[in-house]
Amino acid sequence: MGLKIIKKADKILRGIIGPMSGGKRPGNCVMYHIGRCGSGVLGSMLEQHKDIYWDGEIYTPVFAEWLKNNGGFEKTEVFPGDPVESLKNMMVPACNSFYGFEIKPFHNRLIGCLVETYIQHLDELGFTHFIILDRRNRLRKIISSIIAHERTGAYHQKKGKKAVLNSVHVNTDEVKIDFETKPLLNFLSDFDQQFDELDRLLQGRNVLKLIYEDDIQDNPEKAYLRICEFLDVKPKKVSVGLSKTNPFPLRELVTNYEELEELLNGTPYEWMLKD
Numbered sequence: 024m025g026l027k028i029i030k031k032a033d034k035i036l037r038g039i040i041g042p043m044s045g046g047k048r049p050g051n052c053v054m055y056h057i058g059r060c061g062s063g064v065l066g067s068m069l070e071q072h073k074d075i076y077w078d079g080e081i082y083t084p085v086f087a088e089w090l091k092n093n094g095g096f097e098k099t100e101v102f103p104g105d106p107v108e109s110l111k112n113m114m115v116p117a118c119n120s121f122y123g124f125e126i127k128p129f130h131n132r133l134i135g136c137l138v139e140t141y142i143q144h145l146d147e148l149g150f151t152h153f154i155i156l157d158r159r160n161r162l163r164k165i166i167s168s169i170i171a172h173e174r175t176g177a178y179h180q181k182k183g184k185k186a187v188l189n190s191v192h193v194n195t196d197e198v199k200i201d202f203e204t205k206p207l208l209n210f211l212s213d214f215d216q217q218f219d220e221l222d223r224l225l226q227g228r229n230v231l232k233l234i235y236e237d238d239i240q241d242n243p244e245k246a247y248l249r250i251c252e253f254l255d256v257k258p259k260k261v262s263v264g265l266s267k268t269n270p271f272p273l274r275e276l277v278t279n280y281e282e283l284e285e286l287l288n289g290t291p292y293e294w295m296l297k298d
Contacts, residue, residue: 048117051121052150052152053123054124055126055128055153055155057128061238061239065247068247068261074256074259075256076122078122080124081109081125099133106135129201153230155232156233158235162287166193186268195286198210208290
């Protein structure tokens, strides 16, 4: 609790002195990610760097309020105000530090702003660096999201805490995650389309691509150092405060694994069962 209070106080103070600082910010950065892909541990590391003002998922508090309003159900409401103007205001406390925040592709749907339009606004706001954090095995992302929704309610786990197996039955016809309900195969194909769109829209911009399995899974510091190099800031010593929440084989995580296996057999996603 103490750390949260300190961070809140620092943000308020920065918000007061920011407009008076007069210095030039080195740049602004956005990280698009799929969720359940190491973004939490990576964000917590970036947040510790004194030259980076990492704001996390800036629209999540609004979505959390929707959950509260609807008894925990993911029901979409009208986004309050202008999401771009909200971002502009959130950038102020960064002062002369690098400003960074996170967003998921489906967040654009919830805030009512197409990805293409949103990226154009980011250009206008002076965003100079774009990070795409993906997870090769997106099936595991989906299963992890289902577990968090249905069993634990938790998306992060402190380092050193032993992971607990939470198995779930996957209704392959009606997967309910990310404020949407649709078949499992639709989620997988839509992820393909979303990240293909990001690749297309960000062509010609300053982009860093990270993959969970290559850059975070075994050693999150690898992704942290790559981002520091990308932003041209000197790495600072930071701690890794989170650990994996579901490090178990899919056969143990999914109670109807055979049904899942039958569904994915012969599709481009079949290999994800073996990973």
